[in-house]
Amino acid sequence: MVGVVVACSSVSSIKALWETRIRRRREEHEEEHKRRTTRGGATGRLGVGLWEDRAALARLKQKLETEDGRLVLRIEQEEWKVLPGCLIQLSQVQEWQIHRTGLLKIPHFISSFQNLLVLDLSRNGVAEIPKQIGKLTRLRELLLSYNRIPFVPAELSGCESLERLELAMNRDLNELPDQLGTLSRLQHVDLSMNDFSCLPACLLALPALEWLDMGGNCLHHLPEDIHRMEVLHTLWLQRNELEKLPENIARMRSLDTLVLSSNRLRDIPPLMEGMSSLSRFVNFRDNPLTLDVTLPSRKAVAEEEEEEDDREMFGKEFMLMYIQEARKRAYAVLNVCE
Numbered sequence: 001m002v003g004v005v006v007a008c009s010s011v012s013s014i015k016a017l018w019e020t021r022i023r024r025r026r027e028e029h030e031e032e033h034k035r036r037t038t039r040g041g042a043t044g045r046l047g048v049g050l051w052e053d054r055a056a057l058a059r060l061k062q063k064l065e066t067e068d069g070r071l072v073l074r075i076e077q078e079e080w081k082v083l084p085g086c087l088i089q090l091s092q093v094q095e096w097q098i099h100r101t102g103l104l105k106i107p108h109f110i111s112s113f114q115n116l117l118v119l120d121l122s123r124n125g126v127a128e129i130p131k132q133i134g135k136l137t138r139l140r141e142l143l144l145s146y147n148r149i150p151f152v153p154a155e156l157s158g159c160e161s162l163e164r165l166e167l168a169m170n171r172d173l174n175e176l177p178d179q180l181g182t183l184s185r186l187q188h189v190d191l192s193m194n195d196f197s198c199l200p201a202c203l204l205a206l207p208a209l210e211w212l213d214m215g216g217n218c219l220h221h222l223p224e225d226i227h228r229m230e231v232l233h234t235l236w237l238q239r240n241e242l243e244k245l246p247e248n249i250a251r252m253r254s255l256d257t258l259v260l261s262s263n264r265l266r267d268i269p270p271l272m273e274g275m276s277s278l279s280r281f282v283n284f285r286d287n288p289l290t291l292d293v294t295l296p297s298r299k300a301v302a303e304e305e306e307e308e309d310d311r312e313m314f315g316k317e318f319m320l321m322y323i324q325e326a327r328k329r330a331y332a333v334l335n336v337c338e
Helices: 002-061 086-089 106-110 131-135 154-158 176-180 247-251 270-274 305-308 316-337
Strands: 063-069 069-077 097-098 119-120 140-141 164-166 186-191 211-213 234-236 257-259 282-284
Touching: 002 086, 086 106, 106 131, 140 211, 154 316, 247 270, 270 316
Parallel strands: 069 097, 097 119, 119 140, 140 164, 164 186, 186 211, 211 234, 234 257, 257 282
Antiparallel strands: 063 069
Protein backbone atom coordinates (compact mmCIF):
# COMPACT_ATOMS: atom_id res chain seq x y z
CA MET A 1 0.00 0.00 0.00
CA VAL A 2 2.84 2.32 0.82
CA GLY A 3 4.28 1.82 -2.69
CA VAL A 4 0.96 2.62 -4.30
CA VAL A 5 0.62 5.83 -2.29
CA VAL A 6 4.15 6.97 -3.23
CA ALA A 7 3.51 6.25 -6.93
CA CYS A 8 0.26 8.26 -6.92
CA SER A 9 1.97 11.12 -5.16
CA SER A 10 4.78 11.19 -7.75
CA VAL A 11 2.29 11.21 -10.64
CA SER A 12 0.37 14.14 -9.06
CA SER A 13 3.58 16.14 -8.60
CA ILE A 14 4.66 15.56 -12.19
CA LYS A 15 1.20 16.55 -13.45
CA ALA A 16 1.20 19.78 -11.40
CA LEU A 17 4.68 20.63 -12.65
CA TRP A 18 3.68 20.26 -16.29
CA GLU A 19 0.50 22.25 -15.80
CA THR A 20 2.55 25.07 -14.27
CA ARG A 21 5.00 25.00 -17.19
CA ILE A 22 2.18 25.00 -19.75
CA ARG A 23 0.43 27.95 -18.01
CA ARG A 24 3.67 29.98 -17.88
CA ARG A 25 4.39 29.28 -21.55
CA ARG A 26 0.86 30.34 -22.49
CA GLU A 27 1.22 33.58 -20.52
CA GLU A 28 4.60 34.30 -22.10
CA HIS A 29 3.13 33.71 -25.53
CA GLU A 30 0.23 36.07 -24.83
CA GLU A 31 2.59 38.77 -23.56
CA GLU A 32 4.77 38.43 -26.62
CA HIS A 33 1.72 38.69 -28.84
CA LYS A 34 0.63 41.87 -27.04
CA ARG A 35 4.08 43.40 -27.45
CA ARG A 36 4.13 42.64 -31.16
CA THR A 37 0.62 44.04 -31.62
CA THR A 38 1.47 47.24 -29.74
CA ARG A 39 4.72 47.73 -31.62
CA GLY A 40 3.01 47.09 -34.91
CA GLY A 41 0.23 49.60 -34.09
CA ALA A 42 2.72 52.33 -33.16
CA THR A 43 4.66 51.68 -36.31
CA GLY A 44 1.43 51.83 -38.24
CA ARG A 45 0.43 55.14 -36.70
CA LEU A 46 3.91 56.52 -37.32
CA GLY A 47 3.66 55.42 -40.90
CA VAL A 48 0.29 57.11 -41.34
CA GLY A 49 1.57 60.35 -39.76
CA LEU A 50 4.62 60.35 -41.99
CA TRP A 51 2.47 59.79 -45.05
CA GLU A 52 0.15 62.65 -44.04
CA ASP A 53 3.13 65.01 -43.59
CA ARG A 54 4.48 64.10 -47.00
CA ALA A 55 1.08 64.66 -48.60
CA ALA A 56 0.67 68.03 -46.85
CA LEU A 57 4.18 69.12 -47.84
CA ALA A 58 3.54 68.17 -51.46
CA ARG A 59 0.31 70.17 -51.36
CA LEU A 60 2.09 73.21 -49.89
CA LYS A 61 4.82 73.04 -52.51
CA GLN A 62 2.13 73.42 -55.16
CA LYS A 63 1.24 76.77 -53.57
CA LEU A 64 4.70 78.25 -54.08
CA GLU A 65 5.15 81.05 -56.59
CA THR A 66 7.95 83.40 -57.55
CA GLU A 67 7.00 87.08 -57.73
CA ASP A 68 9.46 89.92 -58.22
CA GLY A 69 12.29 87.60 -57.29
CA ARG A 70 10.58 86.51 -54.04
CA LEU A 71 9.46 83.01 -53.13
CA VAL A 72 5.79 83.36 -52.14
CA LEU A 73 3.47 80.90 -50.41
CA ARG A 74 -0.02 81.75 -51.66
CA ILE A 75 -3.17 80.05 -50.37
CA GLU A 76 -6.56 81.53 -51.25
CA GLN A 77 -10.03 80.33 -50.23
CA GLU A 78 -9.02 76.82 -49.15
CA GLU A 79 -9.53 75.36 -45.70
CA TRP A 80 -6.28 75.45 -43.71
CA LYS A 81 -7.33 76.02 -40.10
CA VAL A 82 -3.94 74.80 -38.88
CA LEU A 83 -0.65 74.97 -40.75
CA PRO A 84 1.22 71.63 -40.51
CA GLY A 85 4.62 71.31 -38.88
CA CYS A 86 6.11 70.09 -42.14
CA LEU A 87 5.83 73.69 -43.39
CA ILE A 88 9.05 74.38 -41.55
CA GLN A 89 10.83 72.55 -44.39
CA LEU A 90 9.94 75.56 -46.58
CA SER A 91 11.69 78.08 -44.34
CA GLN A 92 13.27 79.75 -47.38
CA VAL A 93 9.87 81.29 -48.25
CA GLN A 94 10.01 85.12 -48.15
CA GLU A 95 6.32 85.96 -48.29
CA TRP A 96 3.13 84.39 -46.98
CA GLN A 97 -0.15 85.30 -48.69
CA ILE A 98 -2.81 83.24 -46.91
CA HIS A 99 -6.37 84.61 -47.17
CA ARG A 100 -9.88 83.30 -46.43
CA THR A 101 -8.68 79.89 -45.26
CA GLY A 102 -10.18 79.87 -41.76
CA LEU A 103 -6.68 79.87 -40.27
CA LEU A 104 -7.00 79.94 -36.47
CA LYS A 105 -3.47 80.71 -35.34
CA ILE A 106 0.02 81.64 -36.39
CA PRO A 107 2.25 78.65 -35.63
CA HIS A 108 4.96 79.10 -33.01
CA PHE A 109 7.54 77.80 -35.47
CA ILE A 110 7.07 81.05 -37.39
CA SER A 111 10.39 82.12 -35.85
CA SER A 112 12.15 79.59 -38.11
CA PHE A 113 11.28 81.69 -41.18
CA GLN A 114 14.17 84.11 -40.86
CA ASN A 115 13.91 85.10 -44.54
CA LEU A 116 10.30 86.22 -44.20
CA LEU A 117 9.69 89.75 -45.48
CA VAL A 118 5.88 89.82 -45.75
CA LEU A 119 3.36 88.01 -43.54
CA ASP A 120 -0.13 88.61 -44.94
CA LEU A 121 -2.83 86.60 -43.15
CA SER A 122 -5.75 88.98 -43.74
CA ARG A 123 -9.33 87.71 -43.57
CA ASN A 124 -8.89 84.62 -41.46
CA GLY A 125 -9.76 83.63 -37.88
CA VAL A 126 -6.41 84.28 -36.21
CA ALA A 127 -6.95 85.05 -32.51
CA GLU A 128 -3.36 85.48 -31.32
CA ILE A 129 0.00 86.86 -32.37
CA PRO A 130 2.65 84.54 -30.89
CA LYS A 131 5.57 86.07 -29.01
CA GLN A 132 7.95 84.18 -31.31
CA ILE A 133 7.11 86.64 -34.09
CA GLY A 134 9.53 89.08 -32.49
CA LYS A 135 12.41 86.97 -33.80
CA LEU A 136 11.60 87.91 -37.40
CA THR A 137 14.07 90.79 -37.59
CA ARG A 138 13.79 91.06 -41.40
CA LEU A 139 9.98 91.23 -41.53
CA ARG A 140 8.80 94.38 -43.33
CA GLU A 141 5.04 93.90 -43.53
CA LEU A 142 2.63 92.34 -41.02
CA LEU A 143 -0.92 92.34 -42.38
CA LEU A 144 -3.55 90.87 -40.05
CA SER A 145 -6.69 92.84 -40.85
CA TYR A 146 -10.09 91.14 -40.53
CA ASN A 147 -9.12 88.58 -37.90
CA ARG A 148 -9.94 88.17 -34.20
CA ILE A 149 -6.83 89.54 -32.52
CA PRO A 150 -7.58 91.24 -29.15
CA PHE A 151 -3.98 91.79 -28.06
CA VAL A 152 -0.61 92.70 -29.56
CA PRO A 153 2.46 91.32 -27.72
CA ALA A 154 5.32 93.61 -26.76
CA GLU A 155 7.67 91.16 -28.48
CA LEU A 156 6.50 92.54 -31.83
CA SER A 157 8.94 95.39 -31.18
CA GLY A 158 11.68 92.89 -32.04
CA CYS A 159 10.66 93.12 -35.71
CA GLU A 160 13.08 95.99 -36.19
CA SER A 161 12.65 96.13 -39.99
CA LEU A 162 8.84 96.48 -39.86
CA GLU A 163 7.54 99.19 -42.21
CA ARG A 164 3.84 98.34 -42.52
CA LEU A 165 1.42 97.15 -39.83
CA GLU A 166 -2.26 96.51 -40.61
CA LEU A 167 -4.66 95.40 -37.87
CA ALA A 168 -7.95 96.77 -39.17
CA MET A 169 -11.25 95.17 -38.17
CA ASN A 170 -10.16 93.03 -35.24
CA ARG A 171 -13.04 94.53 -33.22
CA ASP A 172 -11.84 93.94 -29.63
CA LEU A 173 -8.39 95.42 -30.16
CA ASN A 174 -8.11 98.60 -28.04
CA GLU A 175 -4.45 99.15 -27.16
CA LEU A 176 -0.89 98.75 -28.38
CA PRO A 177 2.18 98.12 -26.20
CA ASP A 178 4.45 101.12 -25.61
CA GLN A 179 7.42 99.05 -26.81
CA LEU A 180 6.23 99.43 -30.42
CA GLY A 181 7.43 103.02 -30.27
CA THR A 182 10.95 101.72 -30.88
CA LEU A 183 10.10 100.56 -34.42
CA SER A 184 12.15 103.20 -36.19
CA ARG A 185 11.16 102.13 -39.73
CA LEU A 186 7.40 101.80 -39.28
CA GLN A 187 5.73 104.10 -41.82
CA HIS A 188 2.20 102.76 -42.37
CA VAL A 189 -0.29 101.77 -39.62
CA ASP A 190 -3.91 100.76 -40.12
CA LEU A 191 -5.94 100.40 -36.90
CA SER A 192 -9.35 101.22 -38.38
CA MET A 193 -12.61 99.62 -37.21
CA ASN A 194 -11.40 98.50 -33.80
CA ASP A 195 -12.21 99.61 -30.24
CA PHE A 196 -9.59 102.29 -29.49
CA SER A 197 -10.81 105.12 -27.27
CA CYS A 198 -7.57 107.11 -27.55
CA LEU A 199 -4.54 107.32 -29.78
CA PRO A 200 -1.92 104.78 -28.58
CA ALA A 201 1.08 106.56 -27.05
CA CYS A 202 3.54 104.44 -29.01
CA LEU A 203 2.33 106.01 -32.28
CA LEU A 204 3.57 109.43 -31.17
CA ALA A 205 7.04 107.99 -30.69
CA LEU A 206 7.36 106.49 -34.19
CA PRO A 207 9.90 108.68 -36.04
CA ALA A 208 9.04 107.41 -39.54
CA LEU A 209 5.22 107.21 -39.33
CA GLU A 210 3.73 108.75 -42.48
CA TRP A 211 0.28 107.16 -42.83
CA LEU A 212 -2.26 106.40 -40.06
CA ASP A 213 -5.84 105.19 -40.27
CA MET A 214 -7.88 105.11 -37.05
CA GLY A 215 -11.29 105.54 -38.62
CA GLY A 216 -14.23 103.64 -37.19
CA ASN A 217 -13.00 103.51 -33.59
CA CYS A 218 -14.29 105.21 -30.42
CA LEU A 219 -11.80 108.09 -30.17
CA HIS A 220 -13.07 110.79 -27.81
CA HIS A 221 -10.04 113.06 -28.04
CA LEU A 222 -6.63 113.47 -29.64
CA PRO A 223 -3.41 114.01 -27.64
CA GLU A 224 -2.29 117.60 -27.15
CA ASP A 225 1.19 116.66 -28.39
CA ILE A 226 -0.10 115.16 -31.64
CA HIS A 227 2.41 117.37 -33.47
CA ARG A 228 5.15 114.94 -32.38
CA MET A 229 4.21 112.91 -35.46
CA GLU A 230 6.38 115.20 -37.54
CA VAL A 231 6.45 113.29 -40.82
CA LEU A 232 2.81 112.12 -40.82
CA HIS A 233 1.19 113.17 -44.10
CA THR A 234 -2.08 111.18 -44.02
CA LEU A 235 -4.46 110.91 -41.05
CA TRP A 236 -7.85 109.18 -41.29
CA LEU A 237 -10.12 109.80 -38.27
CA GLN A 238 -13.58 109.37 -39.78
CA ARG A 239 -16.46 107.78 -37.83
CA ASN A 240 -15.19 108.45 -34.31
CA GLU A 241 -16.53 110.48 -31.38
CA LEU A 242 -14.19 113.49 -31.48
CA GLU A 243 -15.76 116.65 -30.07
CA LYS A 244 -12.78 118.98 -30.50
CA LEU A 245 -9.33 119.14 -32.06
CA PRO A 246 -6.16 120.08 -30.18
CA GLU A 247 -4.66 123.37 -31.31
CA ASN A 248 -1.31 121.69 -31.84
CA ILE A 249 -2.75 119.88 -34.83
CA ALA A 250 -1.88 123.12 -36.67
CA ARG A 251 1.80 122.35 -36.02
CA MET A 252 1.73 119.15 -38.11
CA ARG A 253 3.76 120.58 -40.98
CA SER A 254 3.78 117.44 -43.14
CA LEU A 255 0.04 116.73 -42.96
CA ASP A 256 -1.60 117.00 -46.39
CA THR A 257 -4.60 114.67 -45.92
CA LEU A 258 -6.96 114.93 -42.93
CA VAL A 259 -10.31 113.13 -42.82
CA LEU A 260 -12.63 114.03 -39.93
CA SER A 261 -16.05 113.20 -41.34
CA SER A 262 -18.77 111.72 -39.10
CA ASN A 263 -17.51 112.91 -35.73
CA ARG A 264 -18.97 115.28 -33.11
CA LEU A 265 -16.91 118.37 -33.84
CA ARG A 266 -18.46 121.69 -32.86
CA ASP A 267 -15.71 123.97 -34.15
CA ILE A 268 -12.53 124.13 -36.22
CA PRO A 269 -9.40 125.49 -34.47
CA PRO A 270 -8.54 128.95 -35.90
CA LEU A 271 -4.85 128.06 -36.04
CA MET A 272 -5.61 125.50 -38.77
CA GLU A 273 -5.97 128.45 -41.14
CA GLY A 274 -2.19 128.49 -41.46
CA MET A 275 -1.84 124.82 -42.42
CA SER A 276 -0.51 125.31 -45.94
CA SER A 277 0.43 121.63 -46.11
CA LEU A 278 -3.26 120.60 -46.16
CA SER A 279 -3.32 120.70 -49.93
CA ARG A 280 -4.37 117.19 -50.90
CA PHE A 281 -7.58 116.42 -49.04
CA VAL A 282 -9.45 117.51 -45.93
CA ASN A 283 -13.01 116.64 -44.94
CA PHE A 284 -15.30 117.88 -42.13
CA ARG A 285 -18.51 116.40 -43.51
CA ASP A 286 -21.25 115.17 -41.14
CA ASN A 287 -20.16 117.04 -38.01
CA PRO A 288 -22.53 119.16 -35.84
CA LEU A 289 -20.51 122.34 -36.41
CA THR A 290 -21.80 125.43 -34.61
CA LEU A 291 -21.85 127.68 -37.68
CA ASP A 292 -23.81 127.04 -40.82
CA VAL A 293 -21.40 127.89 -43.61
CA THR A 294 -22.06 127.33 -47.30
CA LEU A 295 -19.55 127.88 -50.06
CA PRO A 296 -20.59 130.34 -52.79
CA SER A 297 -21.67 128.65 -56.00
CA ARG A 298 -19.16 128.50 -58.79
CA LYS A 299 -20.64 128.67 -62.29
CA ALA A 300 -18.78 126.61 -64.85
CA VAL A 301 -18.36 128.06 -68.30
CA ALA A 302 -18.62 124.68 -69.94
CA GLU A 303 -19.59 121.15 -68.92
CA GLU A 304 -15.94 120.08 -69.03
CA GLU A 305 -15.02 122.74 -66.48
CA GLU A 306 -17.94 121.67 -64.32
CA GLU A 307 -16.68 118.09 -64.34
CA GLU A 308 -13.20 119.26 -63.44
CA ASP A 309 -14.52 121.30 -60.51
CA ASP A 310 -13.41 118.99 -57.71
CA ARG A 311 -14.16 121.31 -54.81
CA GLU A 312 -15.06 119.40 -51.68
CA MET A 313 -18.04 121.05 -49.98
CA PHE A 314 -16.51 120.31 -46.57
CA GLY A 315 -12.90 120.47 -47.68
CA LYS A 316 -10.11 122.98 -47.25
CA GLU A 317 -11.98 125.87 -48.85
CA PHE A 318 -14.85 125.18 -46.45
CA MET A 319 -12.43 125.00 -43.51
CA LEU A 320 -10.91 128.39 -44.31
CA MET A 321 -14.28 130.00 -44.85
CA TYR A 322 -15.58 128.56 -41.58
CA ILE A 323 -12.61 129.95 -39.62
CA GLN A 324 -13.05 133.37 -41.24
CA GLU A 325 -16.77 133.37 -40.48
CA ALA A 326 -16.13 132.36 -36.86
CA ARG A 327 -13.61 135.21 -36.54
CA LYS A 328 -16.09 137.73 -37.99
CA ARG A 329 -18.79 136.68 -35.56
CA ALA A 330 -16.37 136.82 -32.63
CA TYR A 331 -15.41 140.39 -33.60
CA ALA A 332 -19.08 141.28 -33.96
CA VAL A 333 -19.79 140.03 -30.46
CA LEU A 334 -16.86 142.05 -29.07
CA ASN A 335 -18.12 145.24 -30.80
CA VAL A 336 -21.56 144.75 -29.35
CA CYS A 337 -20.11 144.29 -25.87
CA GLU A 338 -18.13 147.53 -26.25
